[in-house]
Amino acid sequence: MVLEAPARVGAPVDEIDTPALIVDLDRLEGNLARMADFTRPTGIRVRPHAKSHKCVALAKRQIQSGAVGLCAQKVSEAEPFIRAGIEDVLVSNEVVGDRKLAHLVALAAAHPKSRVGICVDDIAQVRALVAAAAEGRAKIDVYVELDVGQKRAGVEEPHEVVALAQAVTASPRLRMRGIQAYFGAAQHRRGVVERRDAIADASVKARRAKEALLAANLSCDVITGGGTGTFPYEIASGVYTEIQPGSYPLMDVDYVKNEVDVAAPRFEQALYLLATVMSRRGARATLDVGLKAQSIDCGMAQPTFPGWRPRSVHDEHAILDREGDDAGPNLALGDKVRLVPGHVDPTVNLHDWFVVVRAERVVEVWPIEARGAFF
Amino acid sequence: MVLEAPARVGAPVDEIDTPALIVDLDRLEGNLARMADFTRPTGIRVRPHAKSHKCVALAKRQIQSGAVGLCAQKVSEAEPFIRAGIEDVLVSNEVVGDRKLAHLVALAAAHPKSRVGICVDDIAQVRALVAAAAEGRAKIDVYVELDVGQKRAGVEEPHEVVALAQAVTASPRLRMRGIQAYFGAAQHRRGVVERRDAIADASVKARRAKEALLAANLSCDVITGGGTGTFPYEIASGVYTEIQPGSYPLMDVDYVKNEVDVAAPRFEQALYLLATVMSRRGARATLDVGLKAQSIDCGMAQPTFPGWRPRSVHDEHAILDREGDDAGPNLALGDKVRLVPGHVDPTVNLHDWFVVVRAERVVEVWPIEARGAFF
Numbered sequence: 058m059v060l061e062a063p064a065r066v067g068a069p070v071d072e073i074d075t076p077a078l079i080v081d082l083d084r085l086e087g088n089l090a091r092m093a094d095f096t097r098p099t100g101i102r103v104r105p106h107a108k109s110h111k112c113v114a115l116a117k118r119q120i121q122s123g124a125v126g127l128c129a130q131k132v133s134e135a136e137p138f139i140r141a142g143i144e145d146v147l148v149s150n151e152v153v154g155d156r157k158l159a160h161l162v163a164l165a166a167a168h169p170k171s172r173v174g175i176c177v178d179d180i181a182q183v184r185a186l187v188a189a190a191a192e193g194r195a196k197i198d199v200y201v202e203l204d205v206g207q208k209r210a211g212v213e214e215p216h217e218v219v220a221l222a223q224a225v226t227a228s229p230r231l232r233m234r235g236i237q238a239y240f241g242a243a244q245h246r247r248g249v250v251e252r253r254d255a256i257a258d259a260s261v262k263a264r265r266a267k268e269a270l271l272a273a274n275l276s277c278d279v280i281t282g283g284g285t286g287t288f289p290y291e292i293a294s295g296v297y298t299e300i301q302p303g304s305y306p307l308m309d310v311d312y313v314k315n316e317v318d319v320a321a322p323r324f325e326q327a328l329y330l331l332a333t334v335m336s337r338r339g340a341r342a343t344l345d346v347g348l349k350a351q352s353i354d355c356g357m358a359q360p361t362f363p364g365w366r367p368r369s370v371h372d373e374h375a376i377l378d379r380e381g382d383d384a385g386p387n388l389a390l391g392d393k394v395r396l397v398p399g400h401v402d403p404t405v406n407l408h409d410w411f412v413v414v415r416a417e418r419v420v421e422v423w424p425i426e427a428r429g430a431f432f
Numbered sequence: 433m434v435l436e437a438p439a440r441v442g443a444p445v446d447e448i449d450t451p452a453l454i455v456d457l458d459r460l461e462g463n464l465a466r467m468a469d470f471t472r473p474t475g476i477r478v479r480p481h482a483k484s485h486k487c488v489a490l491a492k493r494q495i496q497s498g499a500v501g502l503c504a505q506k507v508s509e510a511e512p513f514i515r516a517g518i519e520d521v522l523v524s525n526e527v528v529g530d531r532k533l534a535h536l537v538a539l540a541a542a543h544p545k546s547r548v549g550i551c552v553d554d555i556a557q558v559r560a561l562v563a564a565a566a567e568g569r570a571k572i573d574v575y576v577e578l579d580v581g582q583k584r585a586g587v588e589e590p591h592e593v594v595a596l597a598q599a600v601t602a603s604p605r606l607r608m609r610g611i612q613a614y615f616g617a618a619q620h621r622r623g624v625v626e627r628r629d630a631i632a633d634a635s636v637k638a639r640r641a642k643e644a645l646l647a648a649n650l651s652c653d654v655i656t657g658g659g660t661g662t663f664p665y666e667i668a669s670g671v672y673t674e675i676q677p678g679s680y681p682l683m684d685v686d687y688v689k690n691e692v693d694v695a696a697p698r699f700e701q702a703l704y705l706l707a708t709v710m711s712r713r714g715a716r717a718t719l720d721v722g723l724k725a726q727s728i729d730c731g732m733a734q735p736t737f738p739g740w741r742p743r744s745v746h747d748e749h750a751i752l753d754r755e756g757d758d759a760g761p762n763l764a765l766g767d768k769v770r771l772v773p774g775h776v777d778p779t780v781n782l783h784d785w786f787v788v789v790r791a792e793r794v795v796e797v798w799p800i801e802a803r804g805a806f807f
Contacts, residue, residue, distance in 0.1 A: 060805065074531045074807055075529070076806055076807075150710075151710045152710075153711075157449070178713075179765050181766070204713075210718050232536040264729065336584070341583065348777070352723060353729055354729070372505070372508065380672060390554050406724045407804065408804075431435075432451075
């Protein structure tokens with residue numbers, strides 16, 4: 058069941074049905090321009106991560122502002138972007154399971170103009186990929202994942218990278234592209250020095266792995282990694298050839314807690330939850346944005362207005378309590394209010410639509426095609 | 433984008449694509465039978481809550497085992513059940529906003545054999561409902577919501593219930609049915625005495641409100657409330673005429689923390705997450721069930737096997753750490769493993785399918801029609 062869009066183009070914000078995700082188009086465009094302006098002089102390849110927005114319309118704007126392709130995190134998530142004609146899509150993750158591999162290969166075979174890539178960290182996974190690619194008659198780009206500190210996936214030693222690259226290179230159906238060296242946890246280290254040091258360390262590991270590949274006469278054209286919290290350091294390393302930032306177009310409130318690096322671009326919050334006051338009594342306002350419209354793994358969505366504090370989030374409700382008698386708006390039944398989501402990626406995954414707003418009017422409505430695409 | 437089902441009927445469990453929700457059919461049927469056996473002699477109306485499963489096939493099994501209708505929490509969530517011919521569907525929640533009310537009235541008008549109801553706690557909401565019902569030419573059941581301790585919605589005083597019921601009764605398009613008196617937080621109070629006392633207190637409040645309605649010559653045929661953690665006490669009160677349990681068919685692990693009431697039926701966990709080991713190194717196994725396949729607001733999904741402990745859940749991954757060298761299975765890349773989700777309702781909302789299993793084979797595949805239906 059895909060729900061009808063919560064608003065029509067031209068409507069004022071107050072007519073948007075709720076819960077809804079509101080994109081501030083001026084801010085989104087500002088964020089895209091900031092990334093383009095910062096990266097263009099460096100020559101780095103920008104391959105934004107689509108797992109944060111899952112939306113073809115937004116991805117096309119990223120390509121228009123200079124992105125070389127996209128990352129997705131799952132094969133089914135990659136599908137709408139490949140179908141939409143994005144020419145280089147990397148599933149920046151291990152793909153394990155015959156059905157998933159057959160799906161990946163079928164997508165690549167059906168879209169010969171697109172490069173389709175995945176990550177590997179296990180010889181058994183490479184063997185399964187070789188079998189699937191032979192069956193489906195497609196050529197797949199492969200990146201060996203190097204664990205540079207995340208401790209989630211990837212191999213740790215250069216000789217392991219070499220062994221996997223040899224297995225990849227041995228198959229005419231696979232194209233050894235390089236190394237994925239993404240350090241997710243480093244994005245949210247609070248101090249500038251901590252983030253910079255984490256990426257300096259990751260860069261050393263990536264460089265050693267590349268040297269081992271070249272010494273073994275294996276290809277390593279691309280070293281890819283880097284998110285919204287660290288990409289200036291991957292660029293500065295001289296080792297990475299590509300960055301994968303996902304959060305910068307819409308931004309995630311967690312980044313506000315990071316110490317500001319004055320040398321990095323300053324992205325602005327461009328995504329909001331719109332909610333309706335559905336019950337109102339005394340110092341309490343109950344909103345229609347529960348756990349099925351917001352993910353609270355990084356905290357509850359916060360009001361954009363003063364005087365109200367989130368008390369709790371339930372399956373279908375969020376409750377705000379008034380702080381002080383005269384602070385902030387005197388919310389009434391039916392009022393529409395904006396909140397900043399606690400964590401963008403899993404919150405976007407709960408919605409079918411972005412409602413794109415400029416000057417308090419709906420200017421576009423974008424489907425979130427890859428919502429729920431977890432296979 | 434609705435994803436293809438993760439398995440075909442007849443397949444062994446190991447062929448199910450992941451992440452997937454697995455329903456143990458023997459346990460589900462046992463839970464349905466336990467509820468039917470316990471409630472039948474009492475004469476109570478059982479109106480299960482569909483917000484936990486969002487699935488027409490499961491709802492039909494509830495009706496077959498004696499349920500008088502269903503609750504849903506949103507108009508769009510109620511829609512697939514009304515369309516499937518369920519004859520009495522209560523949106524057990526305030527419905528605020530013209531588009532939502534028009535949708536509700538249109539559903540009721542298009543399905544004249546079904547009763548469609550909603551809750552109210554504000555005179556402005558009743559006025560909007562009257563206008564929508566007149567416009568759409570349908571008759572809507574109305575329940576006044578009484579706050580019996582949840583502090584989320586509802587009025588608190590009998591005279592407020594009377595005032596709302598008078599406004600409802602004044603409209604020929606509305607049918608005053610009774611009182612909703614649901615105490616959600618009481619479901620998870622740990623001690624039997626705490627839960628019993630909470631419902632005893634709620635029952636006193638509900639009885640007073642009913643007496644006030646009857647004294648004012650207003651109808652109060654139904655007093656509805658009670659979830660999986662407390663329904664025996666609502667039944668025992670003699671005040672409630674209807675219970676709304678949602679969790680009992682699939683069960684929610686939080687109920688395991690409740691002190692057992694030996695007089696209440698014992699429901700069994702019937703829902704599992706199936707995941708694949710997608711990366712494996714040393715004492716670490718990385719699974720493909722991240723925040724987009726499980727909700728961690730009540731804790732991380734727990735393995736059903738010994739020797740492995742969840743360390744963290746990321747957007748797309750869950751990481752297990754081995755506890756002790758020899759404990760539990762020696763997980764390998766590609767292994768399928770089962771976990772118990774931390775919180776059923778928002779986890780189900782992330783999936784399009786229940787894969788129904790008996791004797792380690794897929795026996796049915798049920799679409800989760802109301803997944804994402806938050807309008």
